Amino acid sequence: MDLYEYQGKELFKRFGIPVSDGRLATTPDEARAAAEELGGPVVVKAQVLTGGRGKAGGVKLADDPADAEQKAKDIIGLDIRGHVVEKLWIETASDIAKEYYLSVTFDRGAKKPLFMFTTQGGVEIEEVAEKNPDALMRLHIDPLEGFQPWVARALVYGAGVEDPSEQKQIVSIIEKLYKCFVECDAMLTEINPLIVTPDGEVKALDSKFTVDDSSLYRHPDIAEFRDTKAADPLEALAREKNVTYVKLDGSVGILGNGAGLSMSTVDVVVVAGGKPANFLDLGGGGDAEGVVNALEVIAADKQVRSILFNIFGGITRCDEVARGILEALQRMELNVPMVVRLDGTNADEGRQILLDAAPPNLYVEPTMLEAAKKAVELAA
Numbered sequence: 001m002d003l004y005e006y007q008g009k010e011l012f013k014r015f016g017i018p019v020s021d022g023r024l025a026t027t028p029d030e031a032r033a034a035a036e037e038l039g040g041p042v043v044v045k046a047q048v049l050t051g052g053r054g055k056a057g058g059v060k061l062a063d064d065p066a067d068a069e070q071k072a073k074d075i076i077g078l079d080i081r082g083h084v085v086e087k088l089w090i091e092t093a094s095d096i097a098k099e100y101y102l103s104v105t106f107d108r109g110a111k112k113p114l115f116m117f118t119t120q121g122g123v124e125i126e127e128v129a130e131k132n133p134d135a136l137m138r139l140h141i142d143p144l145e146g147f148q149p150w151v152a153r154a155l156v157y158g159a160g161v162e163d164p165s166e167q168k169q170i171v172s173i174i175e176k177l178y179k180c181f182v183e184c185d186a187m188l189t190e191i192n193p194l195i196v197t198p199d200g201e202v203k204a205l206d207s208k209f210t211v212d213d214s215s216l217y218r219h220p221d222i223a224e225f226r227d228t229k230a231a232d233p234l235e236a237l238a239r240e241k242n243v244t245y246v247k248l249d250g251s252v253g254i255l256g257n258g259a260g261l262s263m264s265t266v267d268v269v270v271v272a273g274g275k276p277a278n279f280l281d282l283g284g285g286g287d288a289e290g291v292v293n294a295l296e297v298i299a300a301d302k303q304v305r306s307i308l309f310n311i312f313g314g315i316t317r318c319d320e321v322a323r324g325i326l327e328a329l330q331r332m333e334l335n336v337p338m339v340v341r342l343d344g345t346n347a348d349e350g351r352q353i354l355l356d357a358a359p360p361n362l363y364v365e366p367t368m369l370e371a372a373k374k375a376v377e378l379a380a
């Protein structure tokens, strides 16, 4: 789950990482009021779940409340790479002397959290890694050993921070960020830029924060951050119905059992010349209830022109799935054609059940590729 900047900063604050005072606003009026409350110059910042807002015109300085209102008008409704701005974060403007970069991410390859720190902040970190790799300090934390103070010192000295007061503040921020990362079950926490003000104060001017979805059950406060409006409504429906659903951009809806099979089905649809609209993992739920839930989610996607139902029976028996499909079709109205491929346990029986019932708009194909071709043809 990706957090908005203001939510990430809220968590940073809880762990003692310095951030600027700010307010949330959804209208120009609220932006003006927020600027009045904060007093002095403010930054008006688009709250969208994508980076590079500055370059896209989504971060603007405002001298006074009237200016903040105007900047809010400019930014609300702005489309930043497909994300339309609805919320603004208004915060006290900072003077910037230096822009650094600090992050902790989960390095899956190494199976360890990875710290990255550089004094070349403010720009995309990939750019620093490419053009100036020596300036980027990287250090893993052994999760069993936990955080050791030398790590922070190695990062700070290694990156060439010379000012003792800066060193001290950054060492402390590094330790707090690690605690924040671990205790929030984060996958990524990034501060870019981590600024030094002309007075020598170090603080987080931005936040990028991703929390492991699987851990949300133990973070009800973070789960509450989830904004169902910004999230895809179908993904919300899928969550509600307890099915795994991934939205894609084409016209063939894909239903499989098991994540592996569902993803291979995506590939096969592409091989057959089609474009998947989404894919849904039925998991073990081949009963009517599971099939109805899955079909409801798929059918709610207006881009879906045909459905490819791909089942490999193991513990889930194909005859049971076939009965589930028939029962589902009686309970709901499906307006798009569906192609079914059954293989594995009791596949012959399952196919026979479907052929005997022969519901309209349902096609049974023997192989995955033929089924994909049929589904692509029907979606055209």
Ligand code: GDP
Binding pocket: 043, 050, 051, 052, 053, 054, 055, 059, 092, 093, 094, 095, 096, 099, 122, 192, 193, 205, 206, 207
């Ligand atoms: P991003 O572009 O989405 O990464 O958004 P950021 O929050 O990082 O803001 C982009 C840039 O705006 C920063 O790198 C800063 O240069 C600038 N900026 C943000 N807040 C302030 C501020 O309080 N004062 C000043 N002077 N510049 C700011």
Ligand code: MN
Binding pocket: 052, 192, 193, 206, 207
């Ligand atoms: Mn940034």
